[in-house]
Amino acid sequence: MPPHLLPLCHYSFRTDYIWVAKSLQITFLGTSSGVPTRSRNVSGVALRLPQRAEVWLFDCGEGTQHQFLRSDLRVSQLSRIFITHMHGDHIFGLMGLLASCGLAGHPERIDIYGPPELEDYLKACRRYSQTYFSYPVKVHAVHPGVVFEDDEFIVSCQLLKHRVPAFGYRVTEKNRPGHFNVEKAQALGIPSGPLYGKLKRGEVITLPDGQQINGADFCGPTQLGRKFVYCTDTVYCDAAVELATGADVLIHEATFAHQDAELAYQRLHSTSTMAAQVALGAQVQQLIITHISPRYAPGNAIEAKDLLMEARSIFPNTELASDFWTVEIPRREVELVTARGK
Numbered sequence: 001m002p003p004h005l006l007p008l009c010h011y012s013f014r015t016d017y018i019w020v021a022k023s024l025q026i027t028f029l030g031t032s033s034g035v036p037t038r039s040r041n042v043s044g045v046a047l048r049l050p051q052r053a054e055v056w057l058f059d060c061g062e063g064t065q066h067q068f069l070r071s072d073l074r075v076s077q078l079s080r081i082f083i084t085h086m087h088g089d090h091i092f093g094l095m096g097l098l099a100s101c102g103l104a105g106h107p108e109r110i111d112i113y114g115p116p117e118l119e120d121y122l123k124a125c126r127r128y129s130q131t132y133f134s135y136p137v138k139v140h141a142v143h144p145g146v147v148f149e150d151d152e153f154i155v156s157c158q159l160l161k162h163r164v165p166a167f168g169y170r171v172t173e174k175n176r177p178g179h180f181n182v183e184k185a186q187a188l189g190i191p192s193g194p195l196y197g198k199l200k201r202g203e204v205i206t207l208p209d210g211q212q213i214n215g216a217d218f219c220g221p222t223q224l225g226r227k228f229v230y231c232t233d234t235v236y237c238d239a240a241v242e243l244a245t246g247a248d249v250l251i252h253e254a255t256f257a258h259q260d261a262e263l264a265y266q267r268l269h270s271t272s273t274m275a276a277q278v279a280l281g282a283q284v285q286q287l288i289i290t291h292i293s294p295r296y297a298p299g300n301a302i303e304a305k306d307l308l309m310e311a312r313s314i315f316p317n318t319e320l321a322s323d324f325w326t327v328e329i330p331r332r333e334v335e336l337v338t339a340r341g342k
Contacts, residue, residue, distance in 0.1 A: 023328035024049060024173075024226055026249065026288075029057075029067035031321045033233075033255045033269070033291040034089055036063060040323055042089040043291060045230060045251060046073055047171065052152070056080045058169060058230045064093035065100050071324055076106035080148070082155070083114030084232055085166035086121065095125040102133045109136040113148065113155075115165050116141040142167055158243040160234035162268045168231035168243045173331070177202060178220030185218055226329050229284070232291050235264060236274035244282035248329050251321070252278055253291035257302050258310050272307035276314035287311065290321040 025048040032040035042061030046068075049056065055077045057064070068075045078101065084090055094112075101107050112118065119139040125131070140147065144167075148155040152174055157167040180200045190196070190205075190213065198205050199215035206212050229244040232253035244250045255269035264271045270278075272289060279287035289311055296304045308320040319327075 023330045024228065026228070026327045026329070027071055027073060028290065028321045028323055028325050029064055029071065030061050031290045031292060031323055033293050035294060037294045037297060040292065041067055043232065044093070047228060048073065053077055054079045056082065058082045059084055059090040060094040060097055061089045062092040065097040067323070075101060078107060078110060081110060081112045082169050083112065083118055084168065085162060085164050086115055086117055087164065087233065091121065095122065098133060098137060099131050102135060107135045111138050111140060113140045113142050115167070158239040160231060160239055161237040162233045166233050168229065168234065168240055170243050171228040173225030175225050176223040178222055181218045223331065226331055228329065231278070233269055235268045235270055236277060240278045241281040244278060244284055247282065247284040249286050249288060249327065250279050250282065250284040251288045251290055254289035254307055254311065255291050255293050257296065257307050272310040273314055276311040276318060279315040279318070285317070287315050287318040288321050288327065289318060
């Protein structure tokens, strides 16, 4: 695991708090472009949200449901699917996955987000295969901007630059208040209950004796939300840089090696160096390249590891995705500890 993604243990010089990590998990289910190979399936990336027992899927190439079975993921936790564009290596596994979920009877509901044509595609598949879903499936046509929001997350998208309309997605976790110092509140004689809730939210309360208490004085540092960005398929474009700005992890396609840049421009895909330039311009924490052309299989003149080296020459904190690799993005939480002169 890259060093900056390891769980952190940090003592503050200003407060008596220690950082503790809770992780989002990214699992790669397919990292090839165009067609599957012996070692790489076509596009699919799962984002696991342990705190709410959910899995969100980004793209669903042919065979994705088999990849689920070979991973530690539970398809019964699948709740949202985000499709970037309508090319087959990103959608041909979708109908099979949805049909299998229905036969297994697991999901309560699945929401699917993607280009406007996606709903017609699924309707046609259901009609001609006479498939019936035993659970609700809702398809949301996306446009640049926010496509989903709840109390914890915002998902937004941007139109990238490909041969057909293709969207990149950004998942932003909302900030949370710092850990509430219960012991300090009890020491001041503040009764538990609704007043604690107000203090946790940083509000100012007035006690029966007229004393005013500021909730901000009882909370540790704000817990910053994590940011995950997924960009494929696209040639280098400013929209990708804007979407990825400040991300903890950027997953970006790197279909071609730098020497094949002409092919990349013709087919509107990215080279390894284009992906690195996006990461550098967006000032992300980590870049993971994926969607690797089969032409760079082991034993060929140029291999996938060479694309990794090219990207690292521009953006050193780059990793090369492989099928079933799981990456953790820890969230830093704060807990009150006894100061020991740290």
